[in-house]
Amino acid sequence: MEVVRDTRLERRIAAVLQLGSWLPSGARIVTAGIALFIALPIVRVAMMLFGFLRLGDFRIALVTALVLAIIILGFVAGMHMDVVAG
Amino acid sequence: MSFAHVAILFSISLGASALGGMLGMAGGIFVVPMLTMFCGVDIRQAIAASIVSVIACSCGSAASYLRHRLTNIRLAIVLELATTFGALTGVFLAGRLPASFLFFLFAVILLLSAQQMLARRAEPENPTTTARTGWGTSLRLHSSYPAAVGGAEIPYSVERLPIGMMLMYGAGLVSALLGIGSGVLKIPAMDTALRLPLKVSSATSNFMIGATAAASAGAYLVRGDIVPAIAGPVALGSVVGAAVGARILIAVSSERIRLLFVGVLALLAIQMLLDAFGIHLVGGRA
Numbered sequence: 001m002e003v004v005r006d007t008r009l010e011r012r013i014a015a016v017l018q019l020g021s022w023l024p025s026g027a028r029i030v031t032a033g034i035a036l037f038i039a040l041p042i043v044r045v046a047m048m049l050f051g052f053l054r055l056g057d058f059r060i061a062l063v064t065a066l067v068l069a070i071i072i073l074g075f076v077a078g079m080h081m082d083v084v085a086g
Numbered sequence: 087m088s089f090a091h092v093a094i095l096f097s098i099s100l101g102a103s104a105l106g107g108m109l110g111m112a113g114g115i116f117v118v119p120m121l122t123m124f125c126g127v128d129i130r131q132a133i134a135a136s137i138v139s140v141i142a143c144s145c146g147s148a149a150s151y152l153r154h155r156l157t158n159i160r161l162a163i164v165l166e167l168a169t170t171f172g173a174l175t176g177v178f179l180a181g182r183l184p185a186s187f188l189f190f191l192f193a194v195i196l197l198l199s200a201q202q203m204l205a206r207r208a209e210p211e212n213p214t215t216t217a218r219t220g221w222g223t224s225l226r227l228h229s230s231y232p233a234a235v236g237g238a239e240i241p242y243s244v245e246r247l248p249i250g251m252m253l254m255y256g257a258g259l260v261s262a263l264l265g266i267g268s269g270v271l272k273i274p275a276m277d278t279a280l281r282l283p284l285k286v287s288s289a290t291s292n293f294m295i296g297a298t299a300a301a302s303a304g305a306y307l308v309r310g311d312i313v314p315a316i317a318g319p320v321a322l323g324s325v326v327g328a329a330v331g332a333r334i335l336i337a338v339s340s341e342r343i344r345l346l347f348v349g350v351l352a353l354l355a356i357q358m359l360l361d362a363f364g365i366h367l368v369g370g371r372a
Contacts, residue, residue, distance in 0.1 A: 030318035037142045037321065038303045041296030048163055059225060064163050067297060070170040074301040077177060078308030 042071055091125075092319045098124055099139065099323030100330070105350075107143075107331015114140045114266035115199060117324060118192065119354045122361065127316060129185050133265030134306045135317035137299050139324035140267045144295035146328065151289035154232070158286055161227045161244055162293045168251040169294055172258025173301040180263055189362035192264055196355035199270045200348045210281040221247040231286050242283050250279040262302035267295040 045068050052061035102116035114136045121132040151157050180188075222228055222244035230239040253275030261268040269291055276287030306312050 027314045030314040034138050034312060034314065034317055034321065035307065037138055037145075038300050038307060040145050041141060041300040042304075045163070045166075045297050048159065057226075060160055060163065063167055063225070067163060067166045067170055070167070070174055071297065071301045071304060074170075074174055074177060075304040075308050077174065078305030081177075081181060081305070081309050 042068070045071065092315070095121070095125060095127075095316060095319040096323040099320040100327040103139070103143065103324040103327025104331040105327075105347075107328045114264075115196065115270070115351075116354070117320065118265055119196070119358055121316075121320070122189075123357060129188055130180070130311060131313050131316055133180075133188070133263070134303075134311040135313070135320040136265030136324075137262070137303045137306065138312060138317045139321040140261075140265065141296050141299045141303060142321050142325050143328040144267060144292055144299070146325070147332075148289075148293045148296065151292055154289070156231050156285050156289035157293045158227065158229050158244075158282075158290050159293065160225065160229070161280075161282075162290050164221075164225055164227065164247070165250065165254045165290075166294055166297050168254035169258030169261070169298040170301040172255040172260075173262040173298050174305075175255075176259045176262025177302050177305040179259075183263070186362045186364070188263065189358050191260070193355045193358035193362060195260065195264060195266070195268075195270055196351050196358060200351035200355065202270060202273065203344060203348050203351065209284055210277050220245075229286075231283060240283070242286065243281075245281045246279045250275050253279060258298050258301075261295075261298050267292075267299070269295075 045064060049061060049064040049068060052058075052064055098120050099117055102120045105116050106114070117136045117139060118129070118132045121127040121135070122129050127135075148157070152159075225247075227244040227247070228242065229244075230241040232238070233240050253271065257268045257271035257275065260266070260271055272291040272294070273287065276282050276291055277284075280287070282290065303312070
C-alpha cells in the first residue's frame, strides 16, 4: 500500500487557516489598532530625537531621550502592576 | 458584548467628542462622564478608553497646527519632560485612589473648565524686548510664528519656564488620572507662566497631548485596563466626533451658546460630585 502524505502542503494550509482564524477575531484587530494609536506619539518623539541629534543640538536631544525613557518606563511599570479596572 | 452596546458606545463618544470639538477643547472631558452616566461603564475603564481616544484626536489636529507653523516643538519636548513624568505619577496613583476620588477630581476639573469658558482668554503680553536669560534662552526655545494676515514672522520669547514646568507636571498627572488631554490645566500654564501668544499655546499644548497620553496609555494597555470592546468603539466615535465638532466650531461664537455649554459643564460636574458620594440619579450602573 502506498501511503501519501503531502506534509509541506498540509503545513501551508495549516498556516493559512491559523492566520484566517486570527484575522476575524475582532478583539485582536481592535487591540492592534489601539496599540497603533499609542505608538504614533512614541514614533514622533523618536523622530525628534534623531532630528535633534542630526542637527547637533545635544541639549535638546538629551531632553528628548529622557521623555522617550519616561514613556518606556510607563510600559515597564504597567507590566509590574495588577489590573485595576473591571 | 452585543452589537447594540458597541453602537451605543460609538454614538455616545461621537456626541461627546463633537461637543468638545465645537468648543475647541478635547472631547475627553465629555467622554468619561457620559460613558459612566449613560452606558454604566466602570470609571476606570472609561478613563482607560478615553486616554486612547485623546491620543487619536490630538494627532489629527496636531498635524494641521504643524503645517501652519504654529507649534513650538522644542518647547513642547521640554514641557513633555514634566507632563510625561506627571503621567507616570498618575499611573502609580490611579491604582491606589478610590473611584469616588476620581469622580470628585473630575467634578473639580469640569468646574474649572466652566470657569475658563466664562472668562475669556486675553492675549498675554509677551515681553520680547527684555533681556533674554534663563532656561528659555539656554535651551533656545524662543521662536516666532506667522501672522494671520500678511504672513510676517512675529517673534516671541518663552518666560518663567520653571513655573510652567510645575504646572505641566500637574497637567500630566491629571491627564493620566482622568483620561483627558487636560488642556484646562495647560492653558493657564501657557498663558500666565510662559506668556505665549494664544495661537502658539493652543498648537503647542495640543502637540503635547499625544506623548503625555502615551506614557499613561502604554501602562494601562500593558496592565490590561484598556478593554478593546469599550476602547475600540469609543476611540472610533471620538475621532469621527472631533472631525464633526471642528466643522461646527464657527457656529459657537455667540454668547448664548457659550453660556449654554457652561451650564452643561456645571451639570456634569454636579452629577460627578453626586457619583463621588455614591448617589446615582441618571442611568444604571452595570
